[in-house]
Amino acid sequence: xxxYCPTDLPxxxxxxxxxxAVIAIDGPAGSGKSxxxxxxxxxxxxxxxxxxxxxxxxxWAALDQGVDPADEDGxxxxxxxxxxxxxxxxxxxxxxxxxxxxxxxxxxxxVESLVSQVASHAGVRQEMVRRQQALGRQGGxxxxxxxxxxxxxPLATAKIFLSASLEARVDRRCRQYRQRGREVSREELxxxxxxxxxxxxxxxxSPLGISPDAIVVDxxxxxxxxxxxxxxxxxxxNPLLDQDLDTDLVVAKREIPMHYRLAYRVFxxxxxxxxxxxxxxxxxxxxxxxxxxxxHISMWDPPLVGATFNRHPVHTLANAELFxxxxxxxxxxxxxxxPIRRKGYDANAFDEAKRALDKGHNLLIFPEGTRRxxxxxxxxxxxxxxxxxxxxxxxxxxxxxxxxxxxPGGSLLSPLEVSFGPMLRWHGLDALLETASPREVSGxxxxxxxxxxxxxxxxxxxxxPQTDFERELGEIQLKRFAARHRKVFGAKT
Ligand code: DC
Numbered sequence: 483x484x485x486y487c488p489t490d491l492p493x494x495x496x497x498x499x500x501x502x503a504v505i506a507i508d509g510p511a512g513s514g515k516s517x518x519x520x521x522x523x524x525x526x527x528x529x530x531x532x533x534x535x536x537x538x539x540x541x542w543a544a545l546d547q548g549v550d551p552a553d554e555d556g557x558x559x560x561x562x563x564x565x566x567x568x569x570x571x572x573x574x575x576x577x578x579x580x581x582x583x584x585x586x587x588x589x590x591x592x593v594e595s596l597v598s599q600v601a602s603h604a605g606v607r608q609e610m611v612r613r614q615q616a617l618g619r620q621g622g623x624x625x626x627x628x629x630x631x632x633x634x635x636p637l638a639t640a641k642i643f644l645s646a647s648l649e650a651r652v653d654r655r656c657r658q659y660r661q662r663g664r665e666v667s668r669e670e671l672x673x674x675x676x677x678x679x680x681x682x683x684x685x686x687x688s689p690l691g692i693s694p695d696a697i698v699v700d701x702x703x704x705x706x707x708x709x710x711x712x713x714x715x716x717x718x719x720n721p722l723l724d725q726d727l728d729t730d731l732v733v734a735k736r737e738i739p740m741h742y743r744l745a746y747r748v749f750x751x752x753x754x755x756x757x758x759x760x761x762x763x764x765x766x767x768x769x770x771x772x773x774x775x776x777x778h779i780s781m782w783d784p785p786l787v788g789a790t791f792n793r794h795p796v797h798t799l800a801n802a803e804l805f806x807x808x809x810x811x812x813x814x815x816x817x818x819x820x821p822i823r824r825k826g827y828d829a830n831a832f833d834e835a836k837r838a839l840d841k842g843h844n845l846l847i848f849p850e851g852t853r854r855x856x857x858x859x860x861x862x863x864x865x866x867x868x869x870x871x872x873x874x875x876x877x878x879x880x881x882x883x884x885x886x887x888x889x890p891g892g893s894l895l896s897p898l899e900v901s902f903g904p905m906l907r908w909h910g911l912d913a914l915l916e917t918a919s920p921r922e923v924s925g926x927x928x929x930x931x932x933x934x935x936x937x938x939x940x941x942x943x944x945x946x947p948q949t950d951f952e953r954e955l956g957e958i959q960l961k962r963f964a965a966r967h968r969k970v971f972g973a974k975t
Contacts, residue, residue: 491712491715491716491718491719492715492718492719492722493715498718498721498722498725499526499528499639499640499717499718499721500621500639500721501621501622502620502621502622503526503528503621503622503639503640503717503721504618504621504622504623504625504635504637504638504639505519505522505526505528505623505624505625505638505639505640505641505642505717506625506626506630506631506634506635506638506640506641506642506693506696507519507522507624507625507626507627507630507641507642507644507713508626508627508628508629508630508631508632508641508642508643508644508690508693508696509628509642509643509644509645509646509690510645510646510651510675510678510679510682510683510690511651511655511675511678511679511682512646512651512652512654512655512675513644513645513646513651513701514644514646514654514701514706514709515626515627515644516532516534516626517706517709517710518642518644518709518710518713519532519624519625519626521710521713521714522624522710522713522714522717523624525710525714526624526714526717528622528623528624529570529622529623529624530570530575530623530624530626531568531614531617531618531623531624531625531626532568532575532626532627533610533614533625533626533627533628533630533634534597534626534627534628535568535575535577535588536566536568536577536610536613536614537597537600537601537606537610538577538588538589538593538594538597539566539577539579539584539588540557540560540561540564540566540600540606540610541588541593541596541597541600542579542584542587542588542593543560543564543579543584544556544557544560544596544600545592545593545596547560551596551599551600552599554603554604554605554606555605557600557603557605557606558603558605558606558609561606561609561610562609564579564580565578565579565580565581566578566579566613568617589662591666591674594674594678595674597678598677598678598681598682599681601628601682601685602681602685602686602687603687604686604687607629607687607688611629611633611634611688614627614630614634615634615635615940618634618635619940619941619944628682628688628690629688629690631643631693631695631696632688632691632693632926632929632930632933633688633933635937636930636933636934636936636937637879637903637904637934637937637938639717639720639721639904640697640716640717640718640719640720640721641693641695641696641697641910642696642697642698642699642713642716642717643692643693643696643697643698643699643910643913644699644701644709644713645698645699645700645701645702646700646701646702647702648672648675648676648679649702650701650702650703651675652668652671652672652675655671655675656668656671691914691917691918691926692910692913692914692917693910693926693930694870694908694910694911694914694923694926694927694930695906695907695908695909695910695930696909696910697716697719697909697910698909698910698913699712699713699716719909720904720905720907723905723907724904724905726769727767727768727769738792738794738795739795741816741817742792742795742796742817743792745788745817746788746789746792748785749785749786749788749789750789750792752785752786752789753785753786753789753790756786756898757898758786758789758790758898758899758900759897759898759899759900760790760899760900760901760902761899761900761901761902761942761945762901762902762903763790763791763902766790766791766792767791768791768794768844768878769876769878769905770794770842770844771839771840771841771842771843771844771875771876772844772845772875772876772877772878772905773839773844773845773846773847773866773869773870773873773875773876773877773878774787774791774796774844774845774846774847774877774878774880775847775848775849775862775866775877775878775879775880775931775934776846776847776848776880776881776882777848777850777854777859777860777880777881777882777935777939778848778850778852778853778854778882779853779854779855779856779882779883779885779886780853780882780885780886781853782885782886783848783882783885784798784800784846786882786885786898786900787846787880787882787900788846790880790900790902794842794843794844795818795838795843795844796818796843796844796845796846797818797819797820797834797835797838797843797844797845797846798814798817798818798819798820798845798846798847799819799820799822799831799835799845799846799847799848799865800814800819800820800821800822801821801822801824802821802822802823802824802828802831803824804821805819805821818838818843820834820835820838822865824851824852827868832865832868832869832872835869835873836869836872836873839869839873839875840873845869845875847865847866847869849862849863849865849866849928849931850862850863851863851865852963852966852967853963854959854963855955855956855957855958855959855960855962855963856883856886856896856952856955856956856959857939857948857952857953857956858956858959858960859881859932859935859936859939860931860932860935860936861928861929861932862927862928862929862931862932862935863928864921864924864925864928866924866927866928866931867920867923867924867925867926867927867928868924870908870911870924870927871911871915871920871923871924871927874908874911876905876906876907876908877905877906877931878902878903878905878906879902879903879906879931879934879935879938880900880901880902880903880938881899881900881901881903881935881938881939881942882899882900883896883897883898883899883900883901883939883942884896884897884898884899885898886955895949895951895952896949896951896952897942897945897946899942899945899946901938901941901942903934903937903938906930906931906934911923914926
């Protein structure tokens with residue numbers, strides 16, 4: 483397994499985490515997530531949230547109320563009205579189910595043997611993820627579980643995948659039980675853990691797996707201190723890399739071609755006229771050689787997004803058919819757009835994109851492949867994953883809202899907004915490729931980008947709630963676009 487070793491990481495004493503940081507720790511049972519998550523919470527002054535305890539509490543309640551762990555609807559009905567609280571108390575976390583302290587009861591082998599099954603149901607996970615996002619959306623948390631980096635917080639400040647060999651994990655669990663005065667057989671524990679690994683990683687909804695942007699730490703041969711220190715340093719990698727963007731900007735300004743500056747002025751004027759708000763990238767900085775992945779809802783998306791940054795040459799992947807139309811084709815070529823065929827694998831387009839990124843230029847992609855209904859981003863097609871695997875270029879997820887509005891001065895029907903997510907960097911890609919095929923990895927990258935779009939949309943709705951116009955138009959478009967999409971891409975998507 484490819485893992486970061488401590489010497490690759492920044493010094494642990496730097497205090498670079500923003501106060502609204504979210505640290506996501508995922509990994510298999512017994513890999514030491516809880517201990518390390520607590521240590522990180524202490525170190526950075528963040529709140530610790532153990533999402534496994536939430537699934538355990540539901541399992542305990544199911545046993546208590548006689549609900550079958552295979553009964554998805556029964557479990558969802560049990561969870562929906564329940565009050566489930568995690569309260570930090572004296573270095574420990576008290577777990578309350580409807581006000582009843584279940585902190586000890588959820589750690590028994592009976593709960594342990596059924597919890598993976600309970601956690602495998604889509605209906606249960608949907609409600610749990612909603613609650614976890616509500617707990618952490620303001621930031622300032624360390625959250626540990628199985629799907630935090632991939633589904634709960636796709637835009638986390640730092641993601642760590644903590645792994646350890648089955649043997650090392652069994653040793654640790656044996657010790658934990660012994661400390662609690664319980665003797666459990668090694669063979670039984672090995673069987674149990676191996677089965678939970680299987681259940682957690684083979685379930686259909688958000689299976690356990692390495693998020694390609696997570697830093698992978700293999701703790702099999704690390705002492706607890708080494709494990710904690712490695713993870714503290716891993717938390718600082720992305721914030722440190724983000725700081726480098728400022729220096730990048732100074733170099734880039736000199737290189738910017740004349741016609742880009744002209745186009746930028748025009749786009750900027752247009753954007754101001756329509757009241758465009760930029761969120762998360764007000765200075766217009768853009769890292770060299772990154773892919774800008776934007777959701778697509780209107781023909782106006784490219785110029786509106788273009789108005790939000792003014793730095794490097796930006797190449798846009800655009801439908802090859804448009805290049806045949808005069809004067810669209812020559813104009814697209816002039817602004818360095820790259821034609822891409824909609825169907826099949828277009829090797830020429832991917833080669834040209836790779837050459838541009840290698841030169842330090844940026845690549846603008848609409849990874850959904852076509853326009854989508856407003857309020858319903860995704861699914862992302864495999865092209866993004868193919869480019870990422872070929873170039874390892876980081877991806878900046880960007881969410882556009884309101885570009886279909888027509889009112890000058892800002893649409894009254896919906897706000898016009900372009901919001902930037904934090905950069906997704908592919909620290910865990912090699913480790914993931916050891917366990918999954920390139921095609922599967924493209925799928926994982928696509929789902930991560932989709933989750934990023936949904937999170938940026940949720941944040942936008944927090945700032946300015948979805949309007950009735952947006953909701954109604956979205957419903958109409960959903961039906962219309964689904965029919966058109968089937969015609970263009972075939973029945974599968
Ligand atoms: O981390 P733990 O052993 O307390 O987790 C208990 C179970 O809950 C584990 O088998 C998988 C499941 N789980 C999950 O599916 N998703 C999470 N975010 C956390 C836990």
